[in-house]
Amino acid sequence: MTVETKLALSAQEVRSFSQNNNEPAAFADFRVAALEKAAELALPKPDKTNITKWNFTEFPVHTVESAKFASLEELPEEVKAIIDIEGQENLYIQRNNTPAFIKVSEELTSKGVIFTDIETAIRDHAELVEKYFMTTAVKVDEHKLAAYHAALVNGGVFVYVPRNVIIDEPLQVVFLNDNEEASLFNHVLVVAEESSAVTYVETYVSTVEEAKGQANIIAEVIVKDNAQVTFGAVDVLAKGYTTYVNRRAHLTRDAKIDWALGLMNDSDTIAENITHLVGDGSAADTKTVVVGRGTQKQNFTTEVRHWGKNSDGQILTHGVMKEAAQSIFNGIGKIEHGATKANAEQESRVLMLSEKARGDANPILLIDEDDVTAGHAASVGRVDPTQLYYLMSRGISKAEAERLVIHGFLAPVVTNLPIEGVKKQLTEVIERKVR
Amino acid sequence: MATLEIKDLHVEIDGKEILKGVNLTINTNEVHAIMGPNGTGKSTLASAIMGHPKYEVTQGEVLLDGENVLEMEVDERAKAGLFLAMQYPSEISGVTNADFLRSAINARREEGDEISLMKFIRELDKTMDFLEMPEEMGQRYLNEGFSGGEKKRNEILQLMMIKPTFAILDEIDSGLDIDALKIVSKGINEMRGEGFGCLMITHYQRLLNYITPDHVHVMMQGRVVKSGGSELAQRLEAEGYEWIKKELGIEDETVGQEA
Numbered sequence: 004m005t006v007e008t009k010l011a012l013s014a015q016e017v018r019s020f021s022q023n024n025n026e027p028a029a030f031a032d033f034r035v036a037a038l039e040k041a042a043e044l045a046l047p048k049p050d051k052t053n054i055t056k057w058n059f060t061e062f063p064v065h066t067v068e069s070a071k072f073a074s075l076e077e078l079p080e081e082v083k084a085i086i087d088i089e090g091q092e093n094l095y096i097q098r099n100n101t102p103a104f105i106k107v108s109e110e111l112t113s114k115g116v117i118f119t120d121i122e123t124a125i126r127d128h129a130e131l132v133e134k135y136f137m138t139t140a141v142k143v144d145e146h147k148l149a150a151y152h153a154a155l156v157n158g159g160v161f162v163y164v165p166r167n168v169i170i171d172e173p174l175q176v177v178f179l180n181d182n183e184e185a186s187l188f189n190h191v192l193v194v195a196e197e198s199s200a201v202t203y204v205e206t207y208v209s210t211v212e213e214a215k216g217q218a219n220i221i222a223e224v225i226v227k228d229n230a231q232v233t234f235g236a237v238d239v240l241a242k243g244y245t246t247y248v249n250r251r252a253h254l255t256r257d258a259k260i261d262w263a264l265g266l267m268n269d270s271d272t273i274a275e276n277i278t279h280l281v282g283d284g285s286a287a288d289t290k291t292v293v294v295g296r297g298t299q300k301q302n303f304t305t306e307v308r309h310w311g312k313n314s315d316g317q318i319l320t321h322g323v324m325k326e327a328a329q330s331i332f333n334g335i336g337k338i339e340h341g342a343t344k345a346n347a348e349q350e351s352r353v354l355m356l357s358e359k360a361r362g363d364a365n366p367i368l369l370i371d372e373d374d375v376t377a378g379h380a381a382s383v384g385r386v387d388p389t390q391l392y393y394l395m396s397r398g399i400s401k402a403e404a405e406r407l408v409i410h411g412f413l414a415p416v417v418t419n420l421p422i423e424g425v426k427k428q429l430t431e432v433i434e435r436k437v438r
Numbered sequence: 439m440a441t442l443e444i445k446d447l448h449v450e451i452d453g454k455e456i457l458k459g460v461n462l463t464i465n466t467n468e469v470h471a472i473m474g475p476n477g478t479g480k481s482t483l484a485s486a487i488m489g490h491p492k493y494e495v496t497q498g499e500v501l502l503d504g505e506n507v508l509e510m511e512v513d514e515r516a517k518a519g520l521f522l523a524m525q526y527p528s529e530i531s532g533v534t535n536a537d538f539l540r541s542a543i544n545a546r547r548e549e550g551d552e553i554s555l556m557k558f559i560r561e562l563d564k565t566m567d568f569l570e571m572p573e574e575m576g577q578r579y580l581n582e583g584f585s586g587g588e589k590k591r592n593e594i595l596q597l598m599m600i601k602p603t604f605a606i607l608d609e610i611d612s613g614l615d616i617d618a619l620k621i622v623s624k625g626i627n628e629m630r631g632e633g634f635g636c637l638m639i640t641h642y643q644r645l646l647n648y649i650t651p652d653h654v655h656v657m658m659q660g661r662v663v664k665s666g667g668s669e670l671a672q673r674l675e676a677e678g679y680e681w682i683k684k685e686l687g688i689e690d691e692t693v694g695q696e697a
Contacts, residue, residue: 388491393528396488397542397596398516407541411532411579418532 186216256282295328519603
């Protein structure tokens with residue numbers, strides 16, 4: 004028996020939203036079909052967290068109109084801090100649901116690189132979008148939240164890197180949330196063609212005290228043969244959101260992806276990050292750090308799935324839980340039959356800063372092939388008193404010693420973020436949250 | 439002149455008494471060596487003075503210029519002038535050696551009077567050079583993946599950068615090859631002087647070939663049972679500990695045994 008969920012928008016409303024954006028008719032049909040599926044499909048089932056009572060569908064309004072930024076000078080300080088205003092050549096800023104600023108270098112445009120907001124891409128690059136949009140990495144009918152996302156997409160970015168094009172400077176994206184009514188159905192689609200290379204860094208910044216909407220975010224990264232993608236993200240969404248964030252990559256032969264994810268939301272959050280190593284010799288390095296506080300409930304699933312021979316998957320997840328925050332960390336290394344010589348390694352560590360905090364590291368290895376290597380390490384505990392003693396024996400106060408240990412514990416992502424401002428911002432967010 | 443006085447110190451770990459009344463006075467401009475077989479309480483003494491959370495002081499005092507350090511938090515003891523080079527230094531991931539050292543130095547200074555970055559780097563470079571440490575060790579995470587010898591050298595680097603009044607060196611020589619031992623000794627000898635006193639804990643006389651102590655003490659059964667000059671170390675080297683045991687009527691020198 005399927006339970007019909009009442010959704011916030013009707014098929015007619017979705018269709019007219021699509022028409023108002025001048026989307027191709029095919030995309031309007033795609034949205035409406037997805038909406039129908041969303042009504043019937045079940046929610047995803049993150050391991051060890053029951054989300055059946057979470058509200059993923061209601062919101063005050065589907066889209067809000069926000070003013071664009073005529074120049075970077077107009078940016079709020081929170082955003083200015085993470086951008087190198089003079090040096091950052093390729094930059095997209097979205098304000099709530101409005102593409103508010105875009106800058107793309109001549110050089111990239113001349114090489115055929117596409118870096119634009121998702122609405123423009125749906126209109127102007129319909130063929131590419133149709134080919135990759137929820138067809139390869141994430142499927143539209145996977146579950147209710149994927150289908151709902153497809154129906155209601157109202158923001159995001161499209162990045163297309165042609166064959167053999169190497170982009171040296173990172174592409175930077177900032178999703179600014181400064182309207183408490185805003186819901187974010189952002190879709191990020193990155194396609195790196197054969198032997199290309201790109202670094203993409205996105206930041207979610209909420210400047211509102213408390214949000215009222217939904218954040219249903221999907222990022223799809225298609226990494227073709229021998230291409231390399233570095234994907235950095237720092238999420239700092241306000242409490243009040245119900246956040247579902249799904250970042251997924253699909254890699255073919257000899258492709259490589261490095262993830263550096265700083266998941267610092269203050270909202271209840273279901274985050275999944277799955278990399279499909281489909282091609283032989285493909286590799287994923289996944290680093291995630293998390294800080295939970297207040298009465299937040301979160302579930303983080305990091306999975307690397309090996310299909311290709313000689314594929315290599317590395318998962319590192321470090322979480323800090325304070326106050327009465329609760330988090331589940333699922334680390335999954337899955338090796339399919341035939342993926343000989345695959346290597347799946349993972350490390351999940353959770354630091355608990357209070358009696359009431361809950362953290363659960365749940366390492367899972369699923370192996371359907373004999374000739375592979377795999378390993379995992381997991382721990383949940385408090386700050387090691389011997390480490391504190393050592394630091395304090397040099398005159399460092401207990402509070403500062405704890406701060407050093409915690410920052411050190413979360414350093415794997417900070418040091419791997421390729422944009423200085425974003426690195427600094429993550430450090431400051433950590434500072435603020437663990438204080 | 440500063441004085442570190444250990445008076446009738448009794449220490450327990452997990453309810454078992456390890457130190458049973460240690461008395462010892464160390465002045466600046468003096469180097470003391472504590473020797474003794476394994477399991478006699480030497481390292482416990484070092485840890486108890488610094489304030490390791492696992493050790494419980496049940497009786498006695500440790501006075502630094504008359505002030506009882508046992509009433510201080512670990513960081514306050516350090517700021518008062520104590521330093522312990524640990525036998526097993528902790529590894530702290532994600533914190534670079536250089537950042538850590540700067541925090542440690544600044545912790546001793548008033549807010550607004552922090553060491554300038556340039557001055558810090560100059561001193562760090564100079565000291566690392568002196569200890570023949572490659573420059574990259576400053577940017578490595580604190581002790582993480584360091585070899586035994588690198589860790590010990592790193593303890594001496596901290597000693598030289600922090601410049602405490604009294605240093606306790608807990609088996610700084612164990613596990614060191616001869617080249618590393620020479621360098622570590624060179625660092626300690628460099629520190630010797632008017633404003634510095636040192637208590638070295640070791641069970642190998644070899645260290646004392648490189649650092650000549652002014653005073654030598656022997657610990658057995660959780661007490662200092664014999665004290666003397668550097669000639670005592672030489673006699674121990676030549677004859678071992680048996681003669682002391684015989685002299686004092688001790689059968690088993692380890693803690694937990696009574697004479």
